[in-house]
Amino acid sequence: MTQLRVLICGGGITGNALAFQLSKLNHDVTVIERFPDLRTTGLQIDLRGSGIEVMKRMGLEEKFRAKAVDEEGTKVVGSSGRTWAYFKANKTGEGLQSFTSDFEIMRGDLCRILYEATDNRVKYVFGKVVESYEEKDDCIEVLFSNGHKDQYDLLIGADGQASRTRRMMLGPGTVDPIHYLNLHIGYFTMPRPIREGEGYNATLYAATGRRAILMRRHNPHQIQVYLQAGDKAHSERMAKVRKGDVPEEKKAMAEIFQGAGWQTEDFLKGLEASDDFYCERLGVVKMDSWSSGRVVLVGDAAYCPSAATGMGTTCGLVGAYVLAGEIARHCQGPEAKAGLPVALKAYDDRFRPFINQVQEGIVEKASTWQRLFPSSALAVAILNLVVAAVAFLRLDVIGQWILREDVGDWILPDYEELVDRKIGEDGAT
Numbered sequence: 001m002t003q004l005r006v007l008i009c010g011g012g013i014t015g016n017a018l019a020f021q022l023s024k025l026n027h028d029v030t031v032i033e034r035f036p037d038l039r040t041t042g043l044q045i046d047l048r049g050s051g052i053e054v055m056k057r058m059g060l061e062e063k064f065r066a067k068a069v070d071e072e073g074t075k076v077v078g079s080s081g082r083t084w085a086y087f088k089a090n091k092t093g094e095g096l097q098s099f100t101s102d103f104e105i106m107r108g109d110l111c112r113i114l115y116e117a118t119d120n121r122v123k124y125v126f127g128k129v130v131e132s133y134e135e136k137d138d139c140i141e142v143l144f145s146n147g148h149k150d151q152y153d154l155l156i157g158a159d160g161q162a163s164r165t166r167r168m169m170l171g172p173g174t175v176d177p178i179h180y181l182n183l184h185i186g187y188f189t190m191p192r193p194i195r196e197g198e199g200y201n202a203t204l205y206a207a208t209g210r211r212a213i214l215m216r217r218h219n220p221h222q223i224q225v226y227l228q229a230g231d232k233a234h235s236e237r238m239a240k241v242r243k244g245d246v247p248e249e250k251k252a253m254a255e256i257f258q259g260a261g262w263q264t265e266d267f268l269k270g271l272e273a274s275d276d277f278y279c280e281r282l283g284v285v286k287m288d289s290w291s292s293g294r295v296v297l298v299g300d301a302a303y304c305p306s307a308a309t310g311m312g313t314t315c316g317l318v319g320a321y322v323l324a325g326e327i328a329r330h331c332q333g334p335e336a337k338a339g340l341p342v343a344l345k346a347y348d349d350r351f352r353p354f355i356n357q358v359q360e361g362i363v364e365k366a367s368t369w370q371r372l373f374p375s376s377a378l379a380v381a382i383l384n385l386v387v388a389a390v391a392f393l394r395l396d397v398i399g400q401w402i403l404r405e406d407v408g409d410w411i412l413p414d415y416e417e418l419v420d421r422k423i424g425e426d427g428a429t
Contacts, residue, residue, distance in 0.1 A: 032128055
């Protein structure tokens, strides 16, 4: 099989998963990452539906479970700390996951698992980016930030919601196809030793003013805190802060959540002291085409569904699998390069129905998160009563209200070229 020279921009979960799949096919794969080393920051993520199956087909289930967060379920509490509802994780292996998936993991742990599974057969370049590229007759020539040039058969953008590769592919003067939602989330960890009988549960609290707090525990010493601000006024306040100005982002979040109730005062102290805080304005990326010439996008760079769907990691993992699978099908033999246009179109045709299901209505309608977390005290009280009633009836509606795991009749393709190749300890296939 003729090797393709492939450059992947982005050494996160999607980029590393794609590097795993393509190197499994013996292609010459390089991953370039703008950070100086492997970025293992980030809080808890999960896999759902087809994402779980892809991870199993990659042969990584055992390693995943060894690092998994064993979250037992999700509590919904009121301002006094009273538990209104409890939804157990679905650990049966059947049907849709609840709010807590059976496959929860810290982002850094999954990133390391994928990196360690590929680093002996994939070249990783840290601390550099692609400045520009030029399409030639038989290759794509890339200029790197250090002034070096090189040629590849395929350039892949797996560089996230604010993708540089996407902007270059679309060209100057083109409107970036990211649709921002009026929803900001601040993420951080803080020390809190586990108490006897506490358990590992997600705890969700809805406050007035379309504010919500999610607390999760991933080890006996720390908790994760997610501050979610969904009011238009909150977006206007956050818009005044330069992205990446952490002290000002912290200050704005503290102002928004002042007096929100429950354990907010303690969380705001943790916010001030945290050294891993980051803030995100949720957005959805919707494109008519995910490729142009020898450039293709995958994951959040192509079809970010936003954290509001709970499907970002799954979309990235499944998208990488489908892209690699179509390359395996259409780029074989001595004329492997000639099959790239067909492979990229097949990737789009095959995976777009999945993404359409996940993204349906997110941009056109108010965010589910905004509708779920109301503005007034009366509406919050009604919400808690409704949640208590459905929990009593054993209806796990939290996951159904918020998440987009159900993708209709879409079926994960079988790519024997990917599934059947076993990788040994030395990286050989």
